[in-house]
Amino acid sequence: MSQENNRPTMTTHGATELGTAETYGPTRRAFxxxxxxxxxxxxxxxxxxxxxxxxxxxxxxxGRTGWIDAGDISQLTPGQPVEVSFQESRLDGWKLSxxxxxxxxxxxxxxxxxxxxxxxxxxxxxxxxxxxxxxxxCPCHGSEFSIxxxxxxxxxxxxxxxxxxxxxxxxxxxxxxxxxxxx
Amino acid sequence: xxxKFDQFIEAxxxxxxxxxxxxxxxxxxxxxxSGWHQVFGSVALFxxxxxxxxxxxxxxxxxxxxxxxxxxxxxxxxxxxAGRLMRGLHHxxxxxxxxxxxxxxxxxxxxGAYKKPREGTWIVGVILLLLTLAYGLTGYLLPWDNRAxxxxxxxxxxxxxxxxxxxxxxxxxxxxxxxxxxxxxxxxGLHVLLLPPATMLLIGFHVYLVRRHGVAPGPQDxxxxxxxxxxxxxxxxxxxxxxxxxxxxxxxxxxxxxxERLADPTDTSYTPRPEWYFLFLFQTxxxxxxxxxxxxxxxxxxxxxxxxxxxxxIDRGKLVRVRQRGLAAGIVLLAGLGxxxxxxxxxxxxPPPTAAEQIDFAGPIQWMQLAPMEMAGVHYFHxxxxxxxxxxxxxxxxxxxxxxxxxxxxxxxxxxxxxxxNVTNLSDTQSKALIALMQKLTPDNGDVIDSAxxxxxxxxxxxxxxxxxxxxxxxxxGGVIGPSLNGLGNRRTEAWVVEHxxxxxxxxxxxxxxxxxxxxxxxxxxxSYLFTxxxxxxxx
Numbered sequence: 001m002s003q004e005n006n007r008p009t010m011t012t013h014g015a016t017e018l019g020t021a022e023t024y025g026p027t028r029r030a031f032x033x034x035x036x037x038x039x040x041x042x043x044x045x046x047x048x049x050x051x052x053x054x055x056x057x058x059x060x061x062x063g064r065t066g067w068i069d070a071g072d073i074s075q076l077t078p079g080q081p082v083e084v085s086f087q088e089s090r091l092d093g094w095k096l097s098x099x100x101x102x103x104x105x106x107x108x109x110x111x112x113x114x115x116x117x118x119x120x121x122x123x124x125x126x127x128x129x130x131x132x133x134x135x136x137x138c139p140c141h142g143s144e145f146s147i148x149x150x151x152x153x154x155x156x157x158x159x160x161x162x163x164x165x166x167x168x169x170x171x172x173x174x175x176x177x178x179x180x181x182x183x
Numbered sequence: 184x185x186x187k188f189d190q191f192i193e194a195x196x197x198x199x200x201x202x203x204x205x206x207x208x209x210x211x212x213x214x215x216x217s218g219w220h221q222v223f224g225s226v227a228l229f230x231x232x233x234x235x236x237x238x239x240x241x242x243x244x245x246x247x248x249x250x251x252x253x254x255x256x257x258x259x260x261x262x263x264x265a266g267r268l269m270r271g272l273h274h275x276x277x278x279x280x281x282x283x284x285x286x287x288x289x290x291x292x293x294x295g296a297y298k299k300p301r302e303g304t305w306i307v308g309v310i311l312l313l314l315t316l317a318y319g320l321t322g323y324l325l326p327w328d329n330r331a332x333x334x335x336x337x338x339x340x341x342x343x344x345x346x347x348x349x350x351x352x353x354x355x356x357x358x359x360x361x362x363x364x365x366x367x368x369x370x371x372g373l374h375v376l377l378l379p380p381a382t383m384l385l386i387g388f389h390v391y392l393v394r395r396h397g398v399a400p401g402p403q404d405x406x407x408x409x410x411x412x413x414x415x416x417x418x419x420x421x422x423x424x425x426x427x428x429x430x431x432x433x434x435x436x437x438x439x440x441x442x443e444r445l446a447d448p449t450d451t452s453y454t455p456r457p458e459w460y461f462l463f464l465f466q467t468x469x470x471x472x473x474x475x476x477x478x479x480x481x482x483x484x485x486x487x488x489x490x491x492x493x494x495x496x497i498d499r500g501k502l503v504r505v506r507q508r509g510l511a512a513g514i515v516l517l518a519g520l521g522x523x524x525x526x527x528x529x530x531x532x533x534p535p536p537t538a539a540e541q542i543d544f545a546g547p548i549q550w551m552q553l554a555p556m557e558m559a560g561v562h563y564f565h566x567x568x569x570x571x572x573x574x575x576x577x578x579x580x581x582x583x584x585x586x587x588x589x590x591x592x593x594x595x596x597x598x599x600x601x602x603x604x605n606v607t608n609l610s611d612t613q614s615k616a617l618i619a620l621m622q623k624l625t626p627d628n629g630d631v632i633d634s635a636x637x638x639x640x641x642x643x644x645x646x647x648x649x650x651x652x653x654x655x656x657x658x659x660x661g662g663v664i665g666p667s668l669n670g671l672g673n674r675r676t677e678a679w680v681v682e683h684x685x686x687x688x689x690x691x692x693x694x695x696x697x698x699x700x701x702x703x704x705x706x707x708x709x710x711s712y713l714f715t716x717x718x719x720x721x722x723x
Contacts, residue, residue: 094258
């Protein structure tokens with residue numbers, strides 16, 4: 001790697017820059033190395049930053065979804081959760097897709113209506129209401145939730161997620177599904 | 184620390200040999216005359232790597248089927264963070280590779296570097312040039328807009344004219360009938376599955392051959408001491424790569440890659456134009472009218488490729504200085520002039536894209552949904568400088584309220600009174616159009632004010648002023664005596680519509696439409712406006 005030292009000094013076509021003969025001395029070598037690394041790093045960064053943005057920053061959500069009608073609630077009885085299903089249109093990348101979604105709807109003793117998201121907060125398995133045990137049970141890893149969504153047993157780290165809700169003419173309207181806060 | 188690191192490298196090298204290999208590669212000796220003129224090969228390699236990388240990035244957000252392809256490209260351009268830049272790098276990078284590859288070949292040709300024993304290196308290079316062009320041809324279809332569709336239509340038709348094998352070429356490209364899903368899949372497969380590994384193998388072979396024979400020396404290099412490839416030549420290559428990258432990056436960031444309307448095979452008014460580097464072929468075909476088609480499409484290009492491949496066998500003289508290769512310089516000059524002349528003639532000969540063709544579908548296009556009266560309102564909005572007091576986008580607050588939710592706050596009567604009080608000399612027509620626009624604005628479509636092109640605003644004003652809505656519907660608003668004008672572009676050409684305006688009786692017998700002798704630019708504006716309407720009224 002010390003080629004520059006054992007190379008005979010020789011002029012190819014007269015004097016070049018710096019007024020010296022065209023030798024390849026350690027100063028020039030160091031300068032060349034520095035330029036290679038600096039320019040290489042600039043190119044690397046100029047590609048890496050947009051790539052990180054491209055892959056990691058999600059696109060802005062477009063078009064605000066309004067309330068979704070989840071059906072009549074006048075027949076609900078307190079203490080008996082009901083699974084309701086509804087259609088939701090969602091902008092999935094470049095496609096507008098309509099999906100069937102569900103929620104577990106509970107009428108609380110004070111007649112307030114709560115709608116839980118249908119997936120366990122542990123690893124997103126669909127859970128169900130076990131009337132005989134008065135609990136929501138998740139079949140995957142045995143998480144159990146009480147009727148107000150609190151974790152009773154199992155690995156679930158936080159209570160069931162809830163939809164933002166409102167009631168219009170006895171019909172339940174669902175908004176955004178809010179992530180619950182660990183108890 | 185340094186000692187530890189050296190020990191690690193040594194241990195690593197004993198097991199893999201990679202370090203010694205790299206050293207051997209980098210400290211290759213090159214002739215004393217090597218220098219700046221030899222940087223193009225490295226730049227081409229760098230650009231190909233950029234293409235591979237950006238291509239993979241685009242594939243992460245791209246759906247390779249017609250229809251979805253278009254929506255996903257539009258999604259990349261309008262929604263994905265840095266998506267515009269990524270497509271820009273890929274699109275302009277493709278053009279740049281052509282430039283650099285040609286410069287690389289010109290350099291090798293001028294210096295006579297293809298001479299014995301380097302013929303193989305040159306021939307592999309020619310094949311790589313053809314692969315580069317194949318990338319351009321196949322990639323052209325992938326956005327599936329009008330430009331892609333009609334451009335590829337021409338390409339596949341040319342493929343079909345090849346004697347004997349033509350029909351088989353058509354079948355291979357899946358284009359026996361019209362271009363559709365099969366052709367699309369074939370082009371995509373070629374572009375992303377076949378061409379990249381083929382290119383990589385051939386580049387590997389190309390570089391191997393360069394190393395096997397060494398960089399071509401100049402005539403007096405024998406007597407001079409050799410240089411080392413690293414870092415002396417690598418420095419020059421890096422500077423050149425950096426300049427190329429800087430130009431590419433600025434272009435990708437600043438020049439928006441066009442996306443035209445979704446491919447529409449029934450569009451009769453579309454003039455296809457090939458990519459700039461194919462324009463000379465396009466012009467050659469035009470010049471060669473009267474001779475059989477195959478001469479221009481097959482025979483001449485084949486002869487040109489053969490001449491390139493055979494160059495090292497034709498030019499067998501001894502190596503001489505660049506300055507003494509007058510004939511070679513003359514050939515390059517002639518080829519350059521011929522190419523430039525043909526390209527220029529092609530640009531001059533093709534009609535400029537119409538206003539409707541120039542609309543950028545990767546930008547906001549909600550203005551296309553406006554009814555003519557609302558569109559006329561956009562014109563009056565600018566004319567009356569409403570934006571000196573009101574915002575229509577979330578920006579710095581102005582004196583007046585933001586107009587995006589006017590419809591929720593005020594009714595038409597209130598707005599009429601507001602205009603009378605605050606805007607002098609507003610006619611009844613203008614007031615009505617502005618009210619229609621205000622009632623249409625929501626926080627989701629405020630960009631219509633800035634994105635609606637001038638010709639559409641002018642066209643809508645003419646449409647309104649001449650009472651056209653009495654008989655014709657646009658976007659669901661208007662009379663039913665005449666036909667709805669949505670989708671007019673699929674039924675008629677622009678020339679037909681112009682003539683129909685001037686003489687309706689001649690163009691469609693028995694029509695009750697009176698003649699309208701619009702002068703230009705009014706005629707251009709209203710026709711362009713009609714041709715940019717969506718095929719169907721919104722909500723249908």
